[in-house]
Amino acid sequence: MRAAVMYEAGDVRVETVPDPVLVEPTDAIVRAVRSCICGSDLHPFHSKPAGTPAKAMGHEQIGVVEELGSEVTGVAKGDLVVVPFAYADNTCPTCVDGFHTACPHGGYYGSNGVPGLQAEYSRIPQASGTLVKVPGVDAASADDALLKSLLTLSDVYLTGYHAAFMGRVAPGKTVAVVGDGAVGLSGVLAAKRMGAERIILMGRHTDRTDLGLAWGATDVVAERGEEGIAKVLDLTDGLGAHVVLEAVGLMPAYVQSHSIARTGGVISRVGVPQYEDAGVGWGSLFGRNLTLTGGVAPVRAYLEDAIQDVLNGVIDPGKVFDRTIGIEDVPAGYAAMDQRESLKVMIEF
Numbered sequence: 001m002r003a004a005v006m007y008e009a010g011d012v013r014v015e016t017v018p019d020p021v022l023v024e025p026t027d028a029i030v031r032a033v034r035s036c037i038c039g040s041d042l043h044p045f046h047s048k049p050a051g052t053p054a055k056a057m058g059h060e061q062i063g064v065v066e067e068l069g070s071e072v073t074g075v076a077k078g079d080l081v082v083v084p085f086a087y088a089d090n091t092c093p094t095c096v097d098g099f100h101t102a103c104p105h106g107g108y109y110g111s112n113g114v115p116g117l118q119a120e121y122s123r124i125p126q127a128s129g130t131l132v133k134v135p136g137v138d139a140a141s142a143d144d145a146l147l148k149s150l151l152t153l154s155d156v157y158l159t160g161y162h163a164a165f166m167g168r169v170a171p172g173k174t175v176a177v178v179g180d181g182a183v184g185l186s187g188v189l190a191a192k193r194m195g196a197e198r199i200i201l202m203g204r205h206t207d208r209t210d211l212g213l214a215w216g217a218t219d220v221v222a223e224r225g226e227e228g229i230a231k232v233l234d235l236t237d238g239l240g241a242h243v244v245l246e247a248v249g250l251m252p253a254y255v256q257s258h259s260i261a262r263t264g265g266v267i268s269r270v271g272v273p274q275y276e277d278a279g280v281g282w283g284s285l286f287g288r289n290l291t292l293t294g295g296v297a298p299v300r301a302y303l304e305d306a307i308q309d310v311l312n313g314v315i316d317p318g319k320v321f322d323r324t325i326g327i328e329d330v331p332a333g334y335a336a337m338d339q340r341e342s343l344k345v346m347i348e349f
Contacts, residue, residue, distance in 0.1 A: 001016070001017060001018075001019050001020075001119060001120040001121050002014050002015070002016055002017075002119065002120055002327045002328070003015060003017045003056060003057075003058075003115065003116065003118060003119035003120070003327075004056070004057040004058060004116065004118035004119065004327070004330045004331075005017075005054050005055065005056055005057065006044055006045065006048060006054065006055045006057050007048075007050075007054050008048050008049065008050040008051070008052070009044070009045060009046055009047055009048045009049075009050075010045060010046075012045065012057065012330060012331045012334050013331065014327055014328055014330050014331065017056075017115075017119070019121055020115055020121050020122060020123035021123070022067060022069050022123070023113075023123065023125075024069060024125065025069040025070040025071040025072075026069050026071050026072060026125065026126055026127060026128065027069045027072070027123055027124065027125055027127060028065055028066075028067065028068050028069065028072055028075065028123075028124045028127035028131060029065075029066045029067035029068075029121060029122070029123055029124075030061070030063040030064065030065055030066060030081065030083060030121065030122050030124055030131070031063050031064045031065075031066045031120070031121055031349075032061055032062075032063045032117070032119065032120055032121065032122065032347075032349045033061075033062050033063050033064060033080070033139045033147065033349060034061070034062050034063075034147050034148070034150075034151045034346055034347065034348060034349065035058055035060055035061045035117050035118050035119075035151075035346075035347040035349070036058075036060045036151060036156075036321065036344060036345060036346045036347055037058075037118070037330070037333050037334060037337055037344070037345045037347070038059065038060060038085075038155060038156065038344075039181050039182060039183060039337070039344075040249075040272045041057060041058070041334070042334070042337060042338055043249075043272065043274065045334055045338060046338075055110055055111075055116070056109070056110045056115045056116035056118075056119070057110060057116045057118045057330075058109065058110065058116040058117035058118025058119065059085040059086070059108065059109045059110065059116065059117050059154075059155065060083075060085055060117060060151065060154040060155045060156070061083040061117040061122060061151075061154055062080065062081065062082050062083065062134075062139075062147065062150050062151050062154065063080075063081060063083060063122065063139075064078060064079065064080055064081070064139050065077050065078060065079045065081055065131070066121070068127065069127065071128070072127045072128050073128050074128050074131070074133070075127065075128075075131050075133050079131075079133045079134075080133070080134045080137050080138065080139040080142070080150075081131040081132060081133055081134065082131070082132050082134060082150055082151075082153050082154055082303060082307065083117060083122070083124060083130070083131060083154055084100070084130060084132075084154055084155075084299045084300045084303065085108070085109070085154055085155040085299060086100065086101045086103075086106055086107065086108050086109075086296070086298075086299075086300075087103075087106050087107060087108075087109075087114075087124060087125045087126045087127075087129075087130040088100035088101070088103035088105070088106035088126055088129050088130055088298075088300055089103055089105045089106065089126045089128075089129040090103075090126075090128070090129030090130070090300060091129060092104060092105060095129065095300075095301075098298055098301040099298050099301075100129075100298040100299075100300040100301055101295075101296040101297070101298045102296075102298075103126075103129075105126060106125075106126060106130075107125070109122070118327070118330060118347060119327075120327065120349055129300070130300065132300070132303045132304060132307065134150060134307055134311075135307075135311075136311070137150075137311070145316070145318055146310070146311075146318075147318075148318025148319075148321050148346060149310045149315070149316055149317050149318035150307070150310055150318075151318065151321075151346065152186065152317040152318055152320060152321075153299065153303060153306050153307060153310065153317075154299065155297070155299060156182045156183055156186055156317070156320060156344065157186040157189070157190070157306070157315070157317035157320075158186075158297055158299035158302050158303070158306055159183050159186065159270050159297040159299070160183050160184070160185070160186025160187035160188075160189065160190045160245070160247065160270070161186065161187075161190040161193075161297075161302060161306070162270055162294070162295075162297035162298070162299070162302070163183075163187045163190070163245040163246075163247065163268045163269070163270040163294055163297075164187055164190040164191045164193075164194055164196075164243075164245060164268070165190075165194075165302075166266075166268045166293045166294050166295070167243040167244070167245060167266045167267075167268030167293065167294070168243065168266055169190070169191045169194040169195075169196050169243050170194060170195060170196075171194075171195035171196070171197065172195075172197050173195075173196050173197060173198075173242040173243055174196070174197060174198040174199075174200070174236060174241045174242050174243075174262070175191045175196045175198070175199045175200070175241055175242065175243045175244075175245065176199075176200040176201075176202065176232055176240075176241035176243070176244045176245070176257075176260050176261075177191070177199065177200070177201050177202065177212075177217070177244075177245045177247065178202045178244060178245065178246045178247060178248055178253050178256055178257050178260075179202070179203065179246070179247035179248040179253060179271060180201060180202070180203020180204070180205055180208040180209055180212060181208070181247060181248070181343070181344075182320040182343055182344040183247040183270060183271065184201070184203065184212075184245070184247035184248075185201075185208060185211055185212050185215065185320055185343075186317055186320065187245040187247055187270075188201055188212045188215045188216055188217050189215040189216065189315060189317055191216065191243075191245070192215060192216030193309075193314075193315060196216075196243075198218045198219070199216055199217045199218050199219075200217070200218070200219045200220075200221060200232055200235060200236075200241060201213075201217040201219070201220050201221070202220075202221045202222075202228060202232070202256070203220065203221075203222065204222040204223075204224070205340065207322075207343070208343055209222075211319060211320070211343075214319075215319075219235055221235070224252075224256075225252070225256070228256060229256060229259045229260055232260040233260065236260075236262070239262050239263075240260050240261050240262035240263070240265065241260055241261060241262055241265060242262050242265050242266070243261075243265060243266050243267075243268065244257045244258075244260060244261045244265065244266070244267045244268070245268050245270070246267060246268065246269040246270070246271055246294070247270055247271045248271040249269075249271030249272045249273050249274050250271070250274055250275075251274075251275050251278065253271060254267075254269070254273075254275075254278050254279075255279070255284075257269070258279065258284045258285060258290060261288070261290050263288040263289060263290075264288070264289050264290070265288075265290055265291070266290070266291045266292075266293060267285075267290060267291070267292050267293070267294070268293050268294040269292070269293075269294035269295070270294050270295070270297060280292065320343055320344045321343075321344050321345070321346040322342055322343045322344065323336060323342040323344075323345045323346070324345075324346045324347075324348050325345060325346070325347055325348070326347070326348060326349075327347055327349060330347060333345035333347070
């Protein structure tokens with residue numbers, strides 16, 4: 001089969017690799033229908049050192065179940081399933097608490113011997129707890145727009161949703177979203193779904209912010225740094241936003257977030273942090289009673305409800321995909337996202 005492999009920064013290749021096989025009785029083999037490239041994939045694309053082991057790429061997928069281990073329940077061969085970006089047993093106390101990405105029996109694709117999901121076939125560990133069937137939908141005849149929206153549930157939309165959920169977005173709240181990438185835009189859509197009264201989107205790419213406006217943003221702030229902070233404070237009568245969704249992961253975005261949060265408000269981070277040290281003292285969080293939350297999105301916890309929202313037409317998050325490629329064009333897809341020629345690239349099999 002063909003799969004995407006990263007060797008070093010800027011070097012992604014599509015190679016022929018062995019087909020995956022069942023290793024544990026809890027495994028399943030899934031044939032990919034759609035996968036995609038994530039903004040977080042660009043971090044190693046920028047920084048992976050030369051000479052380090054090659055890495056199988058990809059963690060977002062919808063597909064059809066092809067094989068099942070003897071202990072797998074809940075899905076059957078031929079089912080169209082959403083594959084969350086992390087696998088988990090869905091039964092341990094951590095999963096029951098709703099934090100599947102910290103499951104002690106779980107893990108991430110492209111590590112610990114588990115292949116990535118930018119591939120024609122995938123081995124899914126803990127398949128009973130990980131895979132979620134899409135009821136009443138046949139992959140062969142499904143509408144492309146529906147498949148796009150279902151694919152966002154493997155990561156991007158539900159990461160934006162997690163930011164809003166952890167930020168306690170509610171009716172009457174003012175929400176600021178830092179970042180106009182696919183996750184930030186998904187945060188706009190989720191905040192609107194949760195009833196936010198005002199949504200300020202901070203981004204400077206009009207093709208992206210136009211989608212944000214269509215999804216419920218009430219204001220767009222294109223300025224950055226101190227100028228952007230001043231603009232948000234001006235829009236909120238000097239008070240700031242009740243909830244700030246940080247969808248970038250870089251230090252300037254964090255500083256911007258605590259600078260525009262309302263006293264007593266919440267900063268919810270879902271951009272993968274590219275730093276370990278950050279301000280949490282008097283001048284950043286403590287002095288204004290700000291809450292810092294967010295984290296790795298446990299999309300499995302939200303999947304059943306989100307699938308129904310997509311099937312019922314309540315949300316259409318698939319609009320974040322603005323380019324479709326085949327597996328052989330994955331390197332060009334990475335380049336397009338890196339150069340901001342594309343918001344989010346979908347891989348069609």
